[in-house]
Amino acid sequence: MPGDNARTKGFELKQIGVVHSSFRTREQVRQSNKDENVAEVEIFAEYADGLDDIEGFSHIIVLCWMHKSDFHSLKVRPLYHPDKLRGIFSTRHPDRPNPIAVTVLELLKRRKNVLKVKGIDMLDETPVLDIKPYTRRDKKEGVEFGWLSDKKYP
């Protein structure tokens, strides 16, 4: 298994906020209706000015550090489709070499440093690393979904 003797650099991450959701376990997330989950993303007060101009966007990209993840193999059984082993980079499985989640959420409201969002699948207390606006370059047409083509989710 790679990881221990892989190249490691001095990339330093800062936690800029935290997710407040109702999920304590992956199983609770799995059983929920992901698209409908409303939750809050709190950005720490010292970063709040960075949220200015975000209100006009209907969707945002939230980057989180999946603090409960545990990288163990390059081949995994996807959480929603565990019938077959898949290369980790062709899945969204949390147990990856760098446990960074990328999630597109509907932005319902900004209240100072708190974003009310819809569509969340993150555990409560998940550290937030970045917020980005969802732009035209993120919305692709003519997409083929590979081994997920005949699956309903994700």
Add this chain to the structure above:
Amino acid sequence: MPGDNARTKGFELKQIGVVHSSFRTREQVRQSNKDENVAEVEIFAEYADGLDDIEGFSHIIVLCWMHKSDFHSLKVRPLYHPDKLRGIFSTRHPDRPNPIAVTVLELLKRRKNVLKVKGIDMLDETPVLDIKPYTRRDKKEGVEFGWLSDKKYP
């Protein structure tokens, strides 16, 4: 400016690959036709097995560490629309608290541990952190683009 006394955690990132593109400077990227740029994303050999099953996807999400970025302020002038200061989290400006780029690219071909991709706007030698498949949850409808609504790009 936040950062120095902000919360910092022991999140450890591993470089899993590197971008090979023709861009040496941000200005070269800016002047290019981003959607047409073809380049290669090399995943280090020890992670190559994690790419299995990726071939069927027409688009992938590539996470990179923007190694030339320099966070200086929560308010920035967007590279393509410098007329007004904007909150950093409502822009895709590289000089952000955590300089992680999220880019959706067209996957043209996989050759073992090398992905040939289209649509790149990364500098040559940019470290790669993660590859994810672009799924239905990333493709949103009914999107509003906020202050970017009347801009052509991005």
